[in-house]
Amino acid sequence: MYPIAYSLFFMEQRIQKILAQMGIASRRKAEELIIDGRVTVNGKRAIVGMKADPERDHIKLDGKLLTRVEPKIYLMFNKPAGVVTSLSDPEGRPTIKDFLKGVKYRVFPVGxxxxxxxxxLLITNDGDFAYSILHPSKKMPKTYVVKVKGIIGDDAIMKLRRGVKLKDGMTAPAKVRRIRASESNSWIEVTIYEGRKRQVRRMLEEVGYPVIKLRRIAIGSLKMGDLKPGEIKHLTNEEIKKLKELAP
Known part of the structure; x- marks a missing residue:
């Protein structure tokens, strides 16, 4: 009797975590779905922090029963310019979904x-994994190669390394190194540890060097390597392990 009760107790998890494990959304987005009243458990409206057992309880999203726990999918995608990081776009522009036709399970972009x-760009159905990559407390490094207008000077580079004051506050210090320069443009490598909207572009505009082209080449230990624009590949177990070790 006691071992069975003990087992059932530990099968219960917070609703937002269950939704994330099912690949419905990241944990943060799952909390929004719950707050909006779109999730029910055994016919009752769920609240954030509520616990349930996905094997025993009837969990529904927008009235649809969620029962299947899908295998975890971890993908890396070389997003081309001119593609929206979304699964749909009201303006009819190309989205990352256009490149996911061979993926059988529902996935979402990480950031x-x-x-x-x-x-x-990372794509997954593992909400906990997405949370570990995106949450500011994890300080997951993201590295970009950036082409800027003008020959970037030492003063601007030092400002970026110390942190730049933006409308939403000071940025954390960034790692910056020059790559090369032409007569009118510069190429630099920038590593940041935050994930604010258009952060690298805004930082460089603030120090006087507008971005012409921006390409992300690494997230944590994961490097894009020779993956061509528009190509997708599954992460290896070793790549997944290293990323998770960086953001436990």
Whole structure:
């Protein structure tokens, strides 16, 4: 009797975590779904923090029963410029969903890259994994190669390394190094540890060097390597393990 009760107790989990494990959304987005009243458990409206057992309880989203726990999917995608980091777009622009036709399970992007930006984007159905990559407390490094207008000077680089004051507050110090320069433009490598909207672009605009082209080449230990624009590949077990070790 006691071992069975003990087992059932530990099968219960918070609703937002169950939704994340099912690949419905990241844990933060799952909390929003719950707050909006779109999730019910055994016919009752769920609240954030409520616990349930996905094997025994009837959990519904928008009235649809959620029963299947899908295998975890971890993908890396080289997003081309001119593609929206979304599964749909009201303006009819290309989205990352257009490149996911061979993926059988529902997945979502981990964070985003601007429409005009390109490079490494993680895609998964593991909400806990997405949370570990995105949450500011994890300080997951993200590295970009950036082409800027003008020959970037030492003063601007020092400002970026110390942190730049934006409308939403000071940024954390960034790692910055020069790559090369032409007569009128510069290429630099920038590593940040936050995930604010259009952060790298705003930082460089603030120090006087507007971005011409931006490409993300690494997230944590994961490097894009020779993945071509528009290509997707599954992460190896070793790549997944290293990312999880960086953001426990």
């Amino acid at each position: 985003r890259l601007d429409y005009d930006s390109e490079g490494l």
